[in-house]
Amino acid sequence: MSTVGKAVALLEHFTLKEPEIGLSELARKAGLDKATARRLLMALAEHRLIEQEPQSRRYRLGAGLSRLARMRDAHLPFVRVAAPMVRDLALETGETVHLCEFSAGALLTVHVELSARANRVNVDVGQVLPLHGTASGIAFLAFSRPETVEAYFGKPLAAFTPHTMTTRDKVMTAVQLAATRGYSRSAQGYEEGVHSIAAPILGSDGFPLGTLAVASPVSRVDDTTADRQGQAARQASARISTHLTGEQWHASVPLRQR
Structure with missing residues (x-):
């Protein structure tokens, strides 16, 4: 090194x-x-x-580091623009919501709104999330350039829990489903007991800058709840994308089919 x-x-x-x-x-x-x-x-x-x-x-x-962060935020105001909508989504769902930005082949957690419930999922700012083991990562891959997806599969897929998808075929099945419905869903792929829903935040080129995710105790989520969270995450991520780029992104239909 x-x-x-x-x-x-x-x-x-x-x-x-x-x-x-x-x-x-x-x-x-x-x-x-x-x-x-x-x-x-x-x-x-x-x-x-x-x-x-x-x-x-x-x-x-x-x-x-704060000086450098302020300079970057002035040029790329990702967190500043997204934070109010992250907060709104946390209030709407009653669950922890976290915002990630893509950096160096992984997703970096840059903002978190914790659930007010006693039984909640805790996520730390600065936490790095893998693309294959999280709803955030699957949502990111679902809307990424093909070369970005291929580059990620060039390394082994680590298992974080017994539920982690560690083969390309399983990950790509989840990626294709997320591309079709506009959000991803993962249960215990990165941390046992945690269920997550995520949607991509798109840049002006139509490819993701990062993701927005709702994290809940797995015991609190059924299919109906997951779909409700997914639709809410899609709408919130579309609003963030629109505010960042000036482009009108619609959450009513999948953003891209693969």
Whole structure:
């Protein structure tokens, strides 16, 4: 791995559950010796991408990342545009709704509205979702360019639960169904006990930028509920697509047939 890759890998170990990490633990997580980890952290700190808490001496993400995020949002306002409609969908369904953006061959969770119910699905901002094991991923593949789909199948499909689809034929059957009805459905493919419905958010070229998903405890969803959530997700994703692109996307019919 290149020096840049190692430095970026250090950043990716910080999460909402673990926002501060000590040097030894961070080096262990990244598979680096302490001297190398310290050198990389010092370089990141020079650009304000990492900072050290004065008392604990633990590391955390720096304000420089916020500056870069603001610059990106000003140019590509994905979360800012979508957030109100994500919130509306969460209120309408009573379930957790999360927004993902496609990046580096996977879906990155960029915004979450948690259900107000005590028994709910928890999703973290920053969580990376595979394309074959989630409703979000299936919805994304269903409306992607053929070359994007082919590139994804160029690597093994990992099993996350006993229910994960790990063969191309099974995944493509789900992809084709999602393309026909405009939303995807997955039960326990990525996390046991979780049922998800997802719809694509399209860019101006008609291909997906990301996805919008409703996540529920599997015990709370039957076919009628799933269809209701699917129609609501389609309508919300079409509104987001329209706001982002200025194009009029209609949720009343499938966005693309494959």
